[in-house]
Amino acid sequence: MSVKHYPFFHDVDENNELYNTFNSKPVFILKIILLLALCCFQNKTYAKEIIMASDIWCPYICQDPQKPGYIVEMLNDILQEKQFIVRNETIPLARAIMLLKNDKVDIVLGLTQQHIDHHQLISSTMPVGIFANDFFVKSNNAWQFTSVAELAEYASKNHSIGIIKGYFYGQSIEELIAEKPNLFSYAHGDFPLNQNINRLMSGHIDIILDSKNAVLSEVKRLNITPLNYAGTQGKSSQLYVALSKIIDVQLLQVIDQGITDYRNSGKLDKLLTNYGISDWQ
Structure with missing residues (x-):
C-alpha cells in the first residue's frame, strides 16, 4: 500500500528558489515584525466574558441599573475599553468569595486586606475605596x-x-x-x-x-x-478587588493600570461626585 504525502510535510529543498526567497533576511525580519505586532495586539484586546460578583453595598455596588455603584462603573469602563465582556452578578458576599475560590466567578468587588489574607486571594494592588x-x-x-x-x-x-x-x-x-x-x-x-x-x-x-x-x-x-x-x-481600611487564581495575570495589570489612568484622567473625580463622595486618596 502506498503512503500519501502531503505538501505541508515535505522536506524542502534548500536550493529551491521559493525557499530562499521566503527565508531571505528582509522577509525573515518582516515575519518577526508581524509576529510581534500580532502579540502586542493580542495583549491589548480581549474577548473573554468576565463575571464580577458582590452583594449590594451602595455607593460601592448599587442595585440601580442607571447608577450601579462607582466601583462597578469604574471596573466596567476599564474592562470594556479592553474589549472584555462584563457580567455583573449580585451574590451574598460570603458566597461570592466561595465561588471565587472555586473559580466560578472572576472578580469579587470591595474586599478589605483582611478578606484577601484570610481567604488567600489574589487582589489588585490599587485600592478602589476605603471602609x-x-x-x-x-x-x-x-x-x-x-x-x-x-x-x-x-x-x-x-x-x-x-x-x-x-x-x-x-x-x-x-x-x-x-x-x-x-x-x-x-x-x-x-x-x-x-x-x-x-x-x-x-x-x-x-x-x-x-x-x-x-x-x-x-x-x-x-x-x-x-x-x-x-x-x-x-x-x-482600603478596599480592593479580588481575582480568581486562574485568571490571566494580564487582567490584573489591566485593572491596576486602569485605576491609575482613571484617576489621572479626572474620570474618577467626576464619577465619585455623581455618588456624592470624594476621592479616598
Missing part, C-alpha cells in the same frame, strides 16, 4: 461610640449590634465577635445593609456597624427618617 467601622442608631438614641470596651458594655445590656455575614471589621471588633458572639446579629443575603436598616427601625437590633458612606446612601435611597451617626472607630 471604616462607623456606628448608627435610631434618631431617638443618644448613644455614642467611644471605645470597643464601652461598645461591649453597652451591647451587653440587651443592645444588639447588627453586622453582615462575610464582612471583616478589624482585629479588635473581630476579637469581640469571637469572645461575645451573642452581642451581634448577622444580616444575610444580597441586600444585607438594607436588611440591617429595616431591623434597626423595627427594633430587632439597636446599633448598625457599617461604612458611613454606605449607610447614608441607603437611608437616602429608602427615604426614611435619618439615623443618628454615633461615631467611628477611626482608622479606615
